[in-house]
Amino acid sequence: MALGLPLVCYLTAFLCNDVTGCPVPSVLHPHSLTIAKLREEAGWPKDGVRGLLSFKVTGLVLAYYFVSLILLNVLPGLVVQGVKLRSGGRLEYKFNAFSSAIAILGFAGLGTVLQGAEFGLWTFIYQNYIQIMSANIVIAFALAWFVYIRSFSVKSGNKHRRELAAGGHSGNLVYDWFIGRELNPRVKIPIFGEIDIKSFMELRPGMLGWILLNLSFVAHQYKSYGFITDSIILISGFQAVYVLDALWMEPAILSTMDITTDGFGFMLAFGDLVWLPFTYSWQTRYLAVYPFHLGWWGIAGVFAVQGVGYYIFRVSNNEKHQFRQNPKDPKIAHLQHMQTRSGTKLLTSGWWGFSRHPNYLGDWIMAWSYCLPTGIAGYLVKHGSPALMSSGNLVDDEGFISGGAVKHQVVQGEAKGWGMVVTYFYILYFAILLVHREMRDEEACIRKYGKDWDEYRKKIVNDHEVACGRTHSIHVAHFPRSSSFSFHSAMQPVQVPNIASMADTSTLAERLFLGLGNSGGKFYKSGNSSAHSHDNSIHGGADGIFENSRLSDAVSSDACAG
Numbered sequence: 001m002a003l004g005l006p007l008v009c010y011l012t013a014f015l016c017n018d019v020t021g022c023p024v025p026s027v028l029h030p031h032s033l034t035i036a037k038l039r040e041e042a043g044w045p046k047d048g049v050r051g052l053l054s055f056k057v058t059g060l061v062l063a064y065y066f067v068s069l070i071l072l073n074v075l076p077g078l079v080v081q082g083v084k085l086r087s088g089g090r091l092e093y094k095f096n097a098f099s100s101a102i103a104i105l106g107f108a109g110l111g112t113v114l115q116g117a118e119f120g121l122w123t124f125i126y127q128n129y130i131q132i133m134s135a136n137i138v139i140a141f142a143l144a145w146f147v148y149i150r151s152f153s154v155k156s157g158n159k160h161r162r163e164l165a166a167g168g169h170s171g172n173l174v175y176d177w178f179i180g181r182e183l184n185p186r187v188k189i190p191i192f193g194e195i196d197i198k199s200f201m202e203l204r205p206g207m208l209g210w211i212l213l214n215l216s217f218v219a220h221q222y223k224s225y226g227f228i229t230d231s232i233i234l235i236s237g238f239q240a241v242y243v244l245d246a247l248w249m250e251p252a253i254l255s256t257m258d259i260t261t262d263g264f265g266f267m268l269a270f271g272d273l274v275w276l277p278f279t280y281s282w283q284t285r286y287l288a289v290y291p292f293h294l295g296w297w298g299i300a301g302v303f304a305v306q307g308v309g310y311y312i313f314r315v316s317n318n319e320k321h322q323f324r325q326n327p328k329d330p331k332i333a334h335l336q337h338m339q340t341r342s343g344t345k346l347l348t349s350g351w352w353g354f355s356r357h358p359n360y361l362g363d364w365i366m367a368w369s370y371c372l373p374t375g376i377a378g379y380l381v382k383h384g385s386p387a388l389m390s391s392g393n394l395v396d397d398e399g400f401i402s403g404g405a406v407k408h409q410v411v412q413g414e415a416k417g418w419g420m421v422v423t424y425f426y427i428l429y430f431a432i433l434l435v436h437r438e439m440r441d442e443e444a445c446i447r448k449y450g451k452d453w454d455e456y457r458k459k460i461v462n463d464h465e466v467a468c469g470r471t472h473s474i475h476v477a478h479f480p481r482s483s484s485f486s487f488h489s490a491m492q493p494v495q496v497p498n499i500a501s502m503a504d505t506s507t508l509a510e511r512l513f514l515g516l517g518n519s520g521g522k523f524y525k526s527g528n529s530s531a532h533s534h535d536n537s538i539h540g541g542a543d544g545i546f547e548n549s550r551l552s553d554a555v556s557s558d559a560c561a562g
Contacts, residue, residue, distance in 0.1 A: 052131065054134075087161060121216070122215065214235070231293065234373050377422065382409040
């Protein structure tokens with residue numbers, strides 16, 4: 001997986017490009033595909049693998065990290081105590097990621113005002129996209145090995161409150177290196193003092209890098225065509241709001257599973273620094289070459305999807321956060337809850353009474369607004385077409401004419417639809433990520449609350465039966481692990497002993513419905529239809545990936561409704 005994921009990033013960058021198309025023509029005609037032809041169409045570096053990495057570019061990427069480190073130390077910030085550690089005590093954190101991001105974006109904005117789309121930052125990012133990604137991959141690998149080797153110096157009862165992650169020291173070198181052996185690795189740097197590596201990487205270089213990549217693609221679209229489309233504005237705007245919202249809510253990461261449970265290893269390092277910024281910006285990279293127009297109705301539809309998703313996401317998160325901070329807060333005092341034997345409380349009304357993970361549902365709905373603006377994606381780049389003799393930039397039935405120094409025509413042609421593998425990948429990936437996260441949350445809540453969690457699930461469903469009537473209950477069937485099933489004609493309650501145990505047989509849609517919708521202890525199956533049917537938690541295999549990505553405050557270490 002440590003090799004496969006970088007490969008996915010490289011394959012997408014080369015097979016969906018501004019040289020020949022998205023996907024490249026050879027992919028559409030595999031019978032005539034040759035390595036030599038594929039290398040040419042993909043824009044493979046002339047000096048081969050060595051061209052993937054540049055010492056100059058790597059140095060500038062490290063300078064970007066260094067600037068973020070300087071801003072962390074020189075700008076004022078909020079000093080917060082983390083959650084209580086297993087070994088006792090709390091770690092101290094300084095948060096100012098939002099103001100740091102505003103400072104960097106302010107500099108970029110000033111440069112854009114003075115130089116327009118030709119501002120050096122945007123040109124550098126676009127022209128060195130592959131080398132920048134390679135630099136971050138190298139940094140992720142280096143960090144993973146550094147914290148892994150250093151974790152063996154952790155001693156019990158140490159005064160620096162260093163401790164190993166609960167599932168990060170299995171004895172399996174590869175697994176421990178991947179999942180993270182030390183919980184909160186910190187390093188002392190001269191002048192800067194002690195730096196928490198995990199919290200620094202969580203929201204700073206990669207999250208802001210996501211915005212910067214998007215803006216470089218916007219600038220390239222303008223340089224190429226002389227205009228900026230509504231589609232790329234919407235995606236860049238939505239994602240910028242999402243990132244800045246996460247940075248503004250930076251202290252919320254202290255209660256996330258990434259901080260409280262997962263060690264810092266390759267999974268988080270690669271997810272933070274490579275996977276998040278480079279795969280989440282695939283849509284704007286696509287639109288930089290094929291400037292798809294939505295029109296007013298398209299804009300309205302995308303806004304509606306984004307608005308619904310964001311409302312569910314933010315309101316449900318705020319509801320839980322306020323309940324944890326002060327259950328007597330007038331805004332949430334009316335909410336019902338149940339007391340658990342562990343001394344904590346679980347919400348049984350409001351958003352968290354409707355669903356165990358309403359924030360996940362809102363997050364996934366928002367994901368659609370990042371992909372829909374690309375339309376039915378796919379394009380081919382034609383060089384030397386007679387139409388290119390036309391003056392200026394134009395849009396016609398054939399496609400788009402680039403107004404750059406070397407003109408070319410971009411058409412959809414036979415590539416139409418095939419580009420959706422890239423531009424809509426995010427929806428499928430994010431659904432899998434959220435379902436896997438829900439499974440981990442379920443297991444964690446069962447371990448923490450035991451029988452109280454079973455009672456909570458029953459209560460949620462019973463309350464919905466009273467409010468909505470039995471015929472409006474969730475119509476989902478639980479089926480044996482070893483066989484398929486069909487729905488019965490009569491309503492029959494089915495007791496679900498452990499939803500997490502269904503993971504290997506449930507379909508993605510079922511996991512989304514079970515985890516993101518109402519999911520208590522009982523479900524009902526009804527009639528005349530049929531169905532078919534990181535564990536990446538710290539206790540199992542590493543088949544889910546990068547759950548930290550984009551879930552800054554969407555995911556709680558105790559995502560148990562209270």
